[in-house]
Amino acid sequence: MRDAERLVEQQYAMLLNRDVARLPDLYAPEAFYSMPGVTVRPIELPALLRTWTGAFPDLRVDPLGAVRTAGGAAVEFRLTGTHTGTLHSPFGTVAPTGRWVSWEVADVVRARRGRIVSWRSYFDWSRLLDTLGVRLDGLSRAAQHDSLALPV
Numbered sequence: 001m002r003d004a005e006r007l008v009e010q011q012y013a014m015l016l017n018r019d020v021a022r023l024p025d026l027y028a029p030e031a032f033y034s035m036p037g038v039t040v041r042p043i044e045l046p047a048l049l050r051t052w053t054g055a056f057p058d059l060r061v062d063p064l065g066a067v068r069t070a071g072g073a074a075v076e077f078r079l080t081g082t083h084t085g086t087l088h089s090p091f092g093t094v095a096p097t098g099r100w101v102s103w104e105v106a107d108v109v110r111a112r113r114g115r116i117v118s119w120r121s122y123f124d125w126s127r128l129l130d131t132l133g134v135r136l137d138g139l140s141r142a143a144q145h146d147s148l149a150l151p152v
Helices: 002-016 020-026 042-055 125-131 141-146
Strands: 027-035 038-040 060-069 072-082 087-089 092-094 100-112 115-122
Touching: 002 020, 002 042, 002 060, 002 072, 002 100, 002 115, 020 027, 020 042, 027 042, 038 042, 042 087, 060 100, 100 125
Parallel strands: 027 115
Antiparallel strands: 027 038, 060 072, 072 100, 087 092, 100 115
16 A cells, blocks of 8 residues: 555654654554554654664664555564663663664554554564663563553
């Protein structure tokens, strides 16, 4: 669907330009954005994405591929950046490590009437945190998900 692809491109451009305040305008009022460990309403999305650009001020998005789906699009890309700010994760807060990291993400986006109705972002937290030198040993599953969970 061309609407979804256009909206995905707009959201990525806004993220890279650090212009996330207008992101809710791309979403339908009942929409949601989710990633492992957190789901937010459109109005909460700018704050969530600012945590990423704060943790990785030089964050880059490199597209790897996209597939048009019925009512949306699936997009794969690589994020890269240097961890020079605090990262807030479902596993707790990670102080800056100064490490350069690269991780892959798959986003599944559905759109209707020119607005995003759902955005699901999939990536491996444990691999990202391992690259940063963070160990998850000893954390319970409940503790892992309670620290960043936001209601929808």
